[in-house]
Amino acid sequence: MKRTVLLICLFLSAVLILPSCSSRGSMSAPNENGYSRRNEYAAYEIPENENYDPEGKKITENEFIKTSDNRVSTFSADVDTASYTYLRRKLKNSNRLSEITDKSGNIRTEELINYFSYGYKEPENGDLFGVTAKLTSCPWNTGNELLILGLQTEKARISAANNLVFLIDVSGSMYGEDKLPLLQKTFSYLLSALDGDDTVSVVTYASGESVVLDGCPGNKTETIRDAVNSLTAGGSTNGEAGMKTAYQIAEKHYKPNGNNRIILASDGDLNVGISTVDGIKSFVSEKRGEGVYLSVLGFGYGNYRDSIMETIADCGNGVYYYIDGEEEAEKVFCDDLLSTLYTVAEDVKLQISFQADSVAEYRLIGYENRVMPAEDFHNNEKDAGELGAGHRVTVCYELKLKTGPSDTDEMFDLSVRYKKPKTERVIQNDYKMTYQQIKTERDADTNFISALCELGMLLHESKYGGNVTLSGVKNRLSAFDYSNDPYKSQLIRLLSRIEDDKEIR
Numbered sequence: 001m002k003r004t005v006l007l008i009c010l011f012l013s014a015v016l017i018l019p020s021c022s023s024r025g026s027m028s029a030p031n032e033n034g035y036s037r038r039n040e041y042a043a044y045e046i047p048e049n050e051n052y053d054p055e056g057k058k059i060t061e062n063e064f065i066k067t068s069d070n071r072v073s074t075f076s077a078d079v080d081t082a083s084y085t086y087l088r089r090k091l092k093n094s095n096r097l098s099e100i101t102d103k104s105g106n107i108r109t110e111e112l113i114n115y116f117s118y119g120y121k122e123p124e125n126g127d128l129f130g131v132t133a134k135l136t137s138c139p140w141n142t143g144n145e146l147l148i149l150g151l152q153t154e155k156a157r158i159s160a161a162n163n164l165v166f167l168i169d170v171s172g173s174m175y176g177e178d179k180l181p182l183l184q185k186t187f188s189y190l191l192s193a194l195d196g197d198d199t200v201s202v203v204t205y206a207s208g209e210s211v212v213l214d215g216c217p218g219n220k221t222e223t224i225r226d227a228v229n230s231l232t233a234g235g236s237t238n239g240e241a242g243m244k245t246a247y248q249i250a251e252k253h254y255k256p257n258g259n260n261r262i263i264l265a266s267d268g269d270l271n272v273g274i275s276t277v278d279g280i281k282s283f284v285s286e287k288r289g290e291g292v293y294l295s296v297l298g299f300g301y302g303n304y305r306d307s308i309m310e311t312i313a314d315c316g317n318g319v320y321y322y323i324d325g326e327e328e329a330e331k332v333f334c335d336d337l338l339s340t341l342y343t344v345a346e347d348v349k350l351q352i353s354f355q356a357d358s359v360a361e362y363r364l365i366g367y368e369n370r371v372m373p374a375e376d377f378h379n380n381e382k383d384a385g386e387l388g389a390g391h392r393v394t395v396c397y398e399l400k401l402k403t404g405p406s407d408t409d410e411m412f413d414l415s416v417r418y419k420k421p422k423t424e425r426v427i428q429n430d431y432k433m434t435y436q437q438i439k440t441e442r443d444a445d446t447n448f449i450s451a452l453c454e455l456g457m458l459l460h461e462s463k464y465g466g467n468v469t470l471s472g473v474k475n476r477l478s479a480f481d482y483s484n485d486p487y488k489s490q491l492i493r494l495l496s497r498i499e500d501d502k503e504i505r
């Protein structure tokens with residue numbers, strides 16, 4: 001029987017030299033450099049000419065839409081958090097707003113917001129989602145309103161075994177302390193939570209591919225650790241060969257009632273075989289229907305390829321993380337272990353239908369590369385985002401309301417459509433929201449989320465930013481006490497060191 005204590009990360013002996021996982025309540029709070037004090041990678045040097053992703057495209061923000069022209073907003077769910085950890089890395093190495101402004105579209109506002117935890121309603125009566133809806137005044141545009149929708153998935157009751165294939169990039173581009181060595185430490189956090197019911201394989205790729213470990217029981221921690229720690233970087237990057245072999249190994253050890261997942265760790269710098277976003281998308285999309293999920297861990301600076309890594313995770317029905325240090329590794333594989341490994345809903349789509357009598361115009365904040373035509377909402381062949389156990393999704397709209405809505409006026413209908421994993425069953429949940437149900441004064445959660453919306457607009461030099469300033473964001477974050485959340489407190493400390501070039505002239 002699979003142990004039900006999967007979340008409890010064990011302290012291993014000094015002989016194994018494995019990092020231990022701690023609970024959120026006892027962990028060392030992140031410091032201003034973005035890491036706990038035991039992290040030795042807190043001071044990476046960032047090249048002045050860093051080109052984070054030459055294939056990335058600057059984000060074109062969603063525009064205001066008149067409800068009378070189109071009342072329906074449709075998009076795929078997204079729980080990736082890579083953008084925030086990339087931003088955090090920039091914050092700890094910067095002191096000017098101009099140095100963290102997003103020039104290539106690699107900072108997605110929804111990923112900044114979805115990184116953090118909020119007090120959303122838990123699911124009730126057997127539902128998969130708990131739904132929270134709040135309408136508050138828009139802090140950056142007086143007269144407008146900010147709508148915040150939060151979806152919280154149920155926490156899993158673990159009984160399934162894991163079939164994990166670690167697909168590790170060992171090409172020359174992975175040389176450096178922030179890449180392969182950090183990757184090796186990252187996997188150690190996951191190993192401490194596996195047991196004998198689990199199966200672990202390791203596949204590497206550089207100029208060619210190699211099967212380093214084939215179907216090892218998960219409780220043979222030292223064997224797995226030695227296999228991963230023996231790896232060295234060198235050669236070109238043949239991601240195609242590695243992916244093909246990883247899927248073959250995953251199929252070889254497939255657990256029909258278990259969790260079958262490939263965990264790709266790379267900087268995304270492919271230069272042999274499949275080397276374009278479209279080529280990778282086509283290959284991974286063909287494989288996702290076979291019951292093997294693919295999640296992505298991104299590493300490294302300078303030549304990191306965000307667009308490739310995001311595409312691989314999206315098409316592989318997985319989650320995309322950017323690992324900027326051991327602090328994030330601990331969060332992903334200890335605090336967020338279940339949501340990382342266990343998918344509870346596939347192809348999750350959201351559709352919000354605004355009432356024209358109440359809402360004059362609306363603008364979706366973030367999710368620019370997740371928007372889809374309204375007709376795709378009911379198209380079960382259209383791929384969308386996956387949600388893991390305990391995942392939360394936050395969606396924000398800036399609204400221009402009609403004059404004086406009454407308490408009973410309907411504001412919008414929310415529809416959430418998804419597939420149950422490993423089945424063809426499609427489920428749709430619908431929720432109607434009135435003005436009275438959602439109107440509220442700003443609280444700690446809505447205040448923090450609105451500050452992240454403003455930060456996203458600053459980074460994108462948004463034309464919708466109204467009176468947004470960096471000092472205003474800082475003031476907003478000081479209006480509530482976030483000291484009980486180490487991650488929120490960390491962001492506040494990092495932002496306190498940043499100055500707006502325009503404000504100090």
